[in-house]
Amino acid sequence: MKRILFIFITIVMMLLSACSLLSGSRDPVTLTLWHNYGGQMKNTMDAMIDEFNATIGAKEGIIISVTSISGSQTLHDKLTMAAAGDPGAPDMPDITTAYPKTALILAKKGLLVNMSEKFTADELSAYIPQFVDEGRILDGQLYVFPTAKSTEVLFVNTTIFNRFAMATGITLDELATFEGLARAAEAYYQWTDDITPDIENDGKMFYMSDSLFNFAMIGTNQLGVDMFDQDKLSLESPAYRRIWDLYFKAGISGRFAAFDGYATDLAKTGDIVCSTGSTAGVLFFSPTVTYEDNTSEPVELAILPYPVFESGRKVAIQRGGGMCVIKSDKRREDAAVTFLKWFTRPENNLRFVSSTGYLPVTNEAFGELMNTEIKNIENDRVKKLLKTCKTMHDEYDFYIPPLFDSLDELQEKYENLFIKAINDYRDEYITLLESTDAETALKTVSEAAYKDFVSQLPNN
Secondary structure, X not given: OHHHHHHHHHHXXXXXXXXXXXXXXXXXXXXXXXXXXXXXXXXXHHHHHHHHHHOHHHHHOEEEEEEEEOOHHHHHHHHHHHHHOOOOOOOOOOEEEEOHHHHHHHHHOOOEOOHHHOOOHHHHOOEOHHHHHHOEEEOOEEOOEOOOEEEEEEEEEHHHHHHHHHHHOOOHHHHHXXXXXXXXXXXXXXXXXXXXXXXXXXXXXXXXXXXXXHHHHHHHHHOOOOOEEOOEEOOOOHHHHHHHHHHHHHHHOOOEOOOOOOHHHHHOOOOOOEEEEEHHHHHHOOOEEEOOOOOEEEOOEEEEOOOEOOOOOOEEEEEOOEEEEEOOOHHHHHHHHHHHHHHOOHHHHHHHHOOOOOEOOEOOOOOHHHHHHHXXXXXXXXXXXXXXXXXXXXXXXXXXXXXXXXXXXXXHHHHHHHHHHHHHHHXXXXXXOOOOOHHHHHXXXXXXXXXXXXXXXXXX
């Protein structure tokens, strides 16, 4: 009887063990995740994680638990505090979204898993090379894995633009270059000025760049020049001066906006017609525009490829971070990699980006799968965005910004000084118009402002 009971118990234990192995429920592991996909993106991210936990996670015994959702800067501060072991700092997560500047700090402390050791060369070849290369932040090793990226595109309020086009003959095709965009801005200023003939010089602005730093950085690259000499600015080239003159002259004369904020703020009041900015910004454009007299109307939005300087190459910035895996033990690290592989599967990655304004990270996702996904998207703006991004994937090179400690401070200084230059020299420009023509006034003011601007920038 005892022997029969022993055999029975042994068989039961063997069956339970086999079931456990098959279901992946033995030794389940819970991984903590910090990310910056808040606001309108939170629901999408929540749904993706729930799906993983209920499918691959359940099979492999992996549970993803989100323990922090923060803005990029807050996330940076929390991660650097935790890495430094500051008093009151939270424990490091198992997985976190991070920009290269943050990841570099963690990598230098030996806290990140080298993803080059977790993915084969064949697996990595499925991803867009520039997106992978941006994550190679230390000694050529991959510490930031691409999960969702962004670039910059041209957003156009066609509700306003179409009225302007009917009156002037300007077309959207002319916005393919920055010079064409500047010419359109000149025509728009004159057109809006003529609407009120009893008021002189009350024409309206046409365009704004969300990042004047990116405008110059990408523009010089399009023209075959690097704006940087290692970690220092190099602003003496004719190419850079061409870029400076185009925006400064249009800004000081009221054709382009120089505004310490986002273009979406000016777009919702009709103070500009178009802007260049991150693809992720598509979610922040208002469905209506409300004018100064408190009237409003619905907005139709066109989304076009990033403009190119005439004679330049088709180049656009690649933006956005990725995900990093914090060093722990092999089981936890491998489980984290399982999640990243699932999250970046073309079909899964496309579902994420189709509601967030980001770009997928694999070549396959930009192929026929994207065409299928676009047909199923209900949000018309996101549908337009993905069509444009597919065109850019096929035709453009994506530029990887340099990575050095003072880059963020340099960008902030650059943009503040540029906006200040336009504001400071505007009165001088208006005064010169009383005694000379506009072209001469612009040339005179631009020369003085350029020298003043460059002299105030560090490392130039």
